[in-house]
Amino acid sequence: MTMPERTYDVIVSGASLAGCAAAILLARRGVRVALLERRSDPEAYKVLCTHSLTANAHPVLDELGLLPDLEKLGAVPNRSRWHTRWGWIEPKAAPGGPELPYGYNVRRSTLDPLIRAHAERTEGVELLLGHQVTGVVEERGRVVGVRVKADGGERELRARLVVGADGKDSAVAKYAKVPAKEYENRRFGYLAHFRGLPLPDGIAHTWFREPDMAYAFPNDDDVTVVAVLPDKKLLPEFRADLEGAFMAYVQALPGAPDFGTAERISKIIGLVDYPLHLRKPVARGAAFIGDAALTADPLWGVGCGWALQSARWLAEEVAPAVAGRGGLDKALTAYGRKHTRRLRPHQALGVDFAKARPFNPLERLVFSAASRDAALARHMHLFASRLISPVRFLNPPVMARAALVNLRFRKS
Known part of the structure; x- marks a missing residue:
């Protein structure tokens, strides 16, 4: 059975964290969004996850309006300590200083239905459960829609932009022929x-x-x-x-x-095998967010935060264009550059650490000093929360302070 064709401003494939966040933020900017989810159960959730929303996700959660619900449902602010061979690193706020930034630990069985229900209630979002992407529609080499299977029938959905928020094995990327580069992970x-x-x-x-x-x-x-x-x-x-x-x-x-x-x-x-994936975050008429664009080593617990951040970056850049107020290709290029600039350096470090190697000399210097110095412990917290870049994490003043801390420790 063939069902009627439908047209939207944006089609988002995948109604998990990245997809729901993107749909909500786009719709609030006046964009008509079809939010597709292959599973039919509105309570469905991702089972294999660290269940951690690092502090870089806090501003997005706030913009989405989810913070009151998360706290009401018992989400735990994700303060932490880290054990190393030099002892414990325990980040704490400076005396008289502001509270350390934080995100939340919350089970995906709690979080996924919450954000999906929030998306469904957002004006401008049409949540289509049980809709499986079976292909993309292309015109002149550009993605202009998707083919979906639902309720025993098939139809085409068309839009100015198709967003893959459907995980590392993205169906949108597969059918649009956007390959991913794979990096070995030597841990299970x-x-x-x-x-x-x-x-x-x-x-x-x-x-x-x-x-x-x-x-x-x-x-x-x-x-x-x-x-x-x-x-x-x-x-x-x-x-x-x-x-x-x-x-x-x-x-x-x-x-x-x-x-x-x-x-x-x-x-x-x-x-047993969880390689890291990386694909270009944009293609002609398509964009990728969350794990569809990039997967992190799960040991860092940053994937959920990056899913929400990338959804926000995409909405900020493309909303005017898909609503007819600007050039879409220019907007996609801006999103792709921001995604690459903000996340690629973090993933490069993750790819290297996924080789299951011990700490390198710079890491030994900083981690050992952070177990002995409160300021460096706070600096490590900012990096673990993905609030600062690898360049800021390992900048010369930090290295100099770490060296001085360790020198004083050895003399004491």
Whole structure:
């Protein structure tokens, strides 16, 4: 059965974080948006996730109007401490200074339905559940729409712009022939959810084990996500006894939480292979946001924040053009440049760290000094929150302070 063709200003494929945020922010700027989601359940959510919204996402959450709902639903401000071989790095606000920036830890089972319902209530957004993209419509080499399958029928939807917010295996990118570059990740990862797991001060913990990683992030409803990301050299041990290896690993962490009173409420899930992906954020008549444009190493917990940020950047740049008040190609170019400038350096560091290597000399210098100096611990917090660039993180004054801190420590 062929259904009637429909026309919009923008079609967004994928009604998860990036797609819903983009739809809301575009519609508020006077854009008519079709928000497509292949799953039919409005409560659907991403299962395999760090469930962390880093502080770089806070302004976007505020603009979306989600902060009151998140706090009402019990989202946990994501303050944290990090364990290194030199001890704990514990960022704290300067005496008399402002509170450190923060985001939230919140389960995707809470967050995804919330933002999707928010998008559905936004004037100018038409949420189309159960709509699977089966192709793109092109004219003169330009994407001008998508073909979708829904309710046993097929139809074309057309728009000035098609946005892929449909993950690293983006159907929009596939059919528009926009390839992704892939980078090996030499770590594997498993996580599980626990209820009633006590964490000191109730804040997130991350362990840098060089080259292994682990974290425990408290979430809403007294649920804590515990994850391990070891070097693939340990994979045979986990394959032989997943539950035993997982629990032995986390219980052996320095300062590990006491699992005696906790209840595991999920299976242990994960991925053996999770390569990092990168594709151009724009094509002729198409744009990509969230994981469809770039995936981060999950150990940093920044993917949700980047999804929201990239949605905002796209809306800011293209809304006037798709509403008929400017050149779309120029607007897409501006978005692509901003996306590349803001995220590519972070991903380059992530690609290098995904080689499962120990800290390099600069990292050793900064991490060791941050465990001994409050100002450097705050500086690390800004970088981990993706509020400063790698260049600012490792700038000469910071390196000089780190060297001085370590020199004084050795003399003491």
